Amino acid sequence: MQEMEIMEIFKKSGAYKQGHFRLSSGLHSGAYLQCALVLQEPVVAARLCAALAEKFRAEEPDVVIGPAMGGIVLAYELARALKARAVFSERDEEGVMRLRRGFEIGPENRVLIAEDVLTTGRSVKEVIKLLEAYDVSPGGVASLVDRSGGAADLGGVRAESLMKIDVPTFPGEDCPLCQEGMPLEKPGSRKI
Numbered sequence: 001m002q003e004m005e006i007m008e009i010f011k012k013s014g015a016y017k018q019g020h021f022r023l024s025s026g027l028h029s030g031a032y033l034q035c036a037l038v039l040q041e042p043v044v045a046a047r048l049c050a051a052l053a054e055k056f057r058a059e060e061p062d063v064v065i066g067p068a069m070g071g072i073v074l075a076y077e078l079a080r081a082l083k084a085r086a087v088f089s090e091r092d093e094e095g096v097m098r099l100r101r102g103f104e105i106g107p108e109n110r111v112l113i114a115e116d117v118l119t120t121g122r123s124v125k126e127v128i129k130l131l132e133a134y135d136v137s138p139g140g141v142a143s144l145v146d147r148s149g150g151a152a153d154l155g156g157v158r159a160e161s162l163m164k165i166d167v168p169t170f171p172g173e174d175c176p177l178c179q180e181g182m183p184l185e186k187p188g189s190r191k192i
């Protein structure tokens with residue numbers, strides 16, 4: 001799949017919108033990104049994940065792990081495409097990323113990490129740390145969208161995405177869209 005076709009799918013589902021948005025960080029941006037909207041159609045999700053899975057097929061991952069919530073659906077569809085097992089990690093009461101619900105993983109597994117949007121790579125790094133406790137070094141990180149601008153530090157783990165986008169953000173007092181008088185929207189998600 002070409003990036004342009006993928007972008008069209010994102011725009012059509014409302015997962016990528018252009019305008020003037022206030023992000024949960026308080027920063028302003030000209031674009032809004034919500035992968036849950038592109039993944040809500042299983043047929044579309046399966047098609048995107050099949051394309052993403054190809055980038056890792058040679059490594060033959062047998063487990064795909066995604067951090068909750070954003071990584072759950074992605075891990076599941078990638079696992080389907082790779083004929084692997086899908087598990088997810090979640091934070092405990094102390095906010096530490098853990099495997100719960102009886103999911104098992106070990107050094108015999110070839111593990112791929114799934115994250116819908118790669119921004120700072122914070123959740124992915126938490127999953128890498130979790131895997132270390134199980135003697136697992138992940139074979140890669142698969143994301144639908146990489147908006148990190150190459151700045152995410154994943155400790156040398158290979159990262160592949162379907163689409164790279166550059167979404168500049170601005171402090172409110174320094175926002176060119178505010179200066180143009182464009183109305184400000186506040187979409188209800190932290191993934192923007």
Ligand SMILES: [Zn+2]
Nearest residue numbers: 028175177178
């Ligand atoms: Zn603004």
